[in-house]
Amino acid sequence: ETGVTQTPRHLVMGMTNKKSLKCEQHLGHNAMYWYKQSAKKPLELMFVYSLEERVENNSVPSRFSPECPNSSHLFLHLHTLQPEDSALYLCASSQDYGFSYEQYFGPGTRLTVT
Amino acid sequence: DAKTTQPPSMDCAEGRAANLPCNHSTISGNEYVYWYRQIHSQGPQYIIHGLKNNETNEMASLIITEDRKSSTLILPHATLRDTAVYYCIVRVAVNTDKLIFGTGTRLQVFP
Numbered sequence: 001e002t003g004v005t006q007t008p009r010h011l012v013m014g015m016t017n018k019k020s021l022k023c024e025q026h027l028g029h030n031a032m033y034w035y036k037q038s039a040k041k042p043l044e045l046m047f048v049y050s051l052e053e054r055v056e057n058n059s060v061p062s063r064f065s066p067e068c069p070n071s072s073h074l075f076l077h078l079h080t081l082q083p084e085d086s087a088l089y090l091c092a093s094s095q096d097y098g099f100s101y102e103q104y105f106g107p108g109t110r111l112t113v114t
Numbered sequence: 115d116a117k118t119t120q121p122p123s124m125d126c127a128e129g130r131a132a133n134l135p136c137n138h139s140t141i142s143g144n145e146y147v148y149w150y151r152q153i154h155s156q157g158p159q160y161i162i163h164g165l166k167n168n169e170t171n172e173m174a175s176l177i178i179t180e181d182r183k184s185s186t187l188i189l190p191h192a193t194l195r196d197t198a199v200y201y202c203i204v205r206v207a208v209n210t211d212k213l214i215f216g217t218g219t220r221l222q223v224f225p
Contacts, residue, residue, distance in 0.1 A: 033211070
C-alpha cells in the first residue's frame with residue numbers, strides 16, 4: 001500500500017467511448033504524474049501537475065485529457081482512443097515538483113481499447 | 115540524464131543475496147543513482163538512491179564505485195516476493211522530476 005490509489009483497476013472500452021481514470025493520493029504530496037506503460041516498453045511520462053497546475057505535457061495526443069481539481073486528485077479523461085492506446089496507466093505522486101523527490105506509484109489501470 | 119545499462123535478467127536463490135549491477139559511465143557530478151522495482155502488474159516502487167556514498171535502508175543497500183561509473187543494488191536475503199523488474203535510473207537532483215525508466219533487470223528468485 002503506497003498511499004496512491006487508482007480506479008478502476010481494469011477497463012475495457014470501445015474506440016468511440018468516453019471514460020475517465022481516477023487517481024487519489026493520501027500522502028499530502030504537491031505533485032502528481034501520469035505514466036503510460038505499453039507491453040514490452042519502458043514507462044513513458046505523460047503529464048505532470050504541481051499544485052494543480054500542469055507543468056509538463058510530453059507530446060501526448062489530445063484524446064488524453066488530464067485534470068487536477070486539487071492536489072489529492074488526478075483524472076485522465078479518455079475519448080476516441082485507438083487500440084494502440086491499450087496499456088497500463090500509472091499515477092504517481094511526490095512531495096514537490098522539481099526536486100527529484102522519490103515518486104510513489106499507484107497500482108495502475110489496465111486499459112484495453114477494442 | 116545519463117543512460118544506464120543493466121543485464122536483462124538474473125536469477126537468485128531464496129535466502130541468498132541478490133546483487134544487481136548497473137553501469138552509468140556517463141554520469142555527471144550532480145546526478146544521483148535511483149533504484150525502483152516493479153512487481154508484476156503493480157506500479158513501480160522506490161527502493162533507494164545515492165550520490166557517491168554507500169547507502170542502506172530497510173529494503174536494500176546501494177554500493178556506488180569511487181568513480182561513480184557503476185553501482186550495485188544488494189538485496190541481502192532475497193525472498194520470493196522480491197521477484198520483480200529492477201530499474202536503475204540516473205537523474206539530477208534539482209529542477210527536474212524526470213524519471214527515465216529503461217528496460218531494467220528481471221530478477222527471478224527461486225526456492
